[in-house]
Amino acid sequence: MDGxxxxxxxxxxxxxxxxxxxxxxxSPWDGRMLGVARAMSRPSDWNxxxxxxxxxxxxxxxHLTRPYFDQWYKAYACMLVGSDLVTLDELASGKSSGxxxxxxxxxxxxxxxxxxxxxxxxxxxxxxxxxxxxxxxxARARMISPTGHCRLPAYVRGHVGKITAYxxxxxxxxxxxxxxxxxxxxYTVCFKLGDLFPEREGSVDQVHLDLWxxxxxxxx
Amino acid sequence: MTEYDxxxxxxxxxxxxxxxxxxxALRVKALETLLVEKGMLDSAAVDAxxxxxxxxxxxxxxxxxxARAWCDDAFRQRLLADxxxxxxxxxITGWALGNxxxxxxxxxxxxxxxxxxxxxxxxxxxxxxxxWYKLExxxxxxxxxxxxxxxxxxxxxxxxxxxxxWDSTAELRYLVxxxxxxxxxxxxxxxxxxxxxxxxxxxxxxxxxxxIGEVSRGRNS
Numbered sequence: 028m029d030g031x032x033x034x035x036x037x038x039x040x041x042x043x044x045x046x047x048x049x050x051x052x053x054s055p056w057d058g059r060m061l062g063v064a065r066a067m068s069r070p071s072d073w074n075x076x077x078x079x080x081x082x083x084x085x086x087x088x089x090h091l092t093r094p095y096f097d098q099w100y101k102a103y104a105c106m107l108v109g110s111d112l113v114t115l116d117e118l119a120s121g122k123s124s125g126x127x128x129x130x131x132x133x134x135x136x137x138x139x140x141x142x143x144x145x146x147x148x149x150x151x152x153x154x155x156x157x158x159x160x161x162x163x164x165x166a167r168a169r170m171i172s173p174t175g176h177c178r179l180p181a182y183v184r185g186h187v188g189k190i191t192a193y194x195x196x197x198x199x200x201x202x203x204x205x206x207x208x209x210x211x212x213x214y215t216v217c218f219k220l221g222d223l224f225p226e227r228e229g230s231v232d233q234v235h236l237d238l239w240x241x242x243x244x245x246x247x
Numbered sequence: 248m249t250e251y252d253x254x255x256x257x258x259x260x261x262x263x264x265x266x267x268x269x270x271x272a273l274r275v276k277a278l279e280t281l282l283v284e285k286g287m288l289d290s291a292a293v294d295a296x297x298x299x300x301x302x303x304x305x306x307x308x309x310x311x312x313x314a315r316a317w318c319d320d321a322f323r324q325r326l327l328a329d330x331x332x333x334x335x336x337x338x339i340t341g342w343a344l345g346n347x348x349x350x351x352x353x354x355x356x357x358x359x360x361x362x363x364x365x366x367x368x369x370x371x372x373x374x375x376x377x378x379w380y381k382l383e384x385x386x387x388x389x390x391x392x393x394x395x396x397x398x399x400x401x402x403x404x405x406x407x408x409x410x411x412x413w414d415s416t417a418e419l420r421y422l423v424x425x426x427x428x429x430x431x432x433x434x435x436x437x438x439x440x441x442x443x444x445x446x447x448x449x450x451x452x453x454x455x456x457x458x459i460g461e462v463s464r465g466r467n468s
Binding site (some may be wrong): 037041043046048059060063067070072079080084085089091101104105109112116119120128135139140146147176179194213223231232235236239 | 255261271378383
């Protein structure tokens, strides 16, 4: 979706407040929120794409001004309410007013964390379909503007880049956020900064994006 | 249980915002207490995750990988070819490392990592993102004005060095392999690891130097 989250190439956000080191969590509650998110029992249909799309749909003003882990809170609160696992009143009071949800796995134990912290799931999937692009092919990012989740950023739409890597077929985030599952060929596409932004004309610099086949058309 | 439709969030967000406690600390506390009562959460597991990302997994993990690549060229080549398998050789696996891509700085190329759509990051190697990595000032301009961004980090990139920006739009996660600093030829792998900064592995620092940039070795932050 063309939402507030899609900030690549936008101007006016000012200079970067640089740091060399940061505490992992600015406040204790940031750490608690990360821990809650990692440890809670969750329905089997939840995934990171649904989480990202839920976060994208937060009010733009809040999205730009609320702390990062507060946005996590909001996204998980939406997902819990939307899955009928908790009610608004329960979120407000912190007290359960009904039965525990059925059908969920028991919560993660502290012992389990020592194993789960080592899991590195890959998003590559078996694929026997055709692969449309070869290394070095030119491809144009489609001029699309879906209302749902979309991992093709606005700043490259309509522009031509070069295929520089093929990664196999990966879970397509754009549909995985909306209760479908499919895998599509994933490529790295290299764009010249000068082709994307007029003031960078003649620049040697380039930007690489990982884009799925349904984001791309063949280009001359 | 109802299958969650993410599009519901458009109407749920404002309702939730007006219902829950206004202070983040209070609303997170209420959420944790509620989920424990519901049998959906064990607070000891929350403690364990906080400890993992406060004490155990952080930039020192990535720095060890960089130092190994500097000392062992065969490992370096495996790391560049298949990052996930190479770091797994060192026993490093975890959050966001299943599709790891390592990109190498050279005399003529400088790499810079960003996520313009959210804040994707190689957590299993670098821990939790820096504050600026999650904010719009960095995310918006890294792809448009990388030299300007680097200048804000006090790095000037010569005109004959190309900047390659990596926008993490899918599930690949990027780690920059910085150049080994001059004057470090006789240093041990462990001493080399201590020279590697977090920002150099994101690409907002290009020049590492011997004796400068050494970070605290206690907490993994």
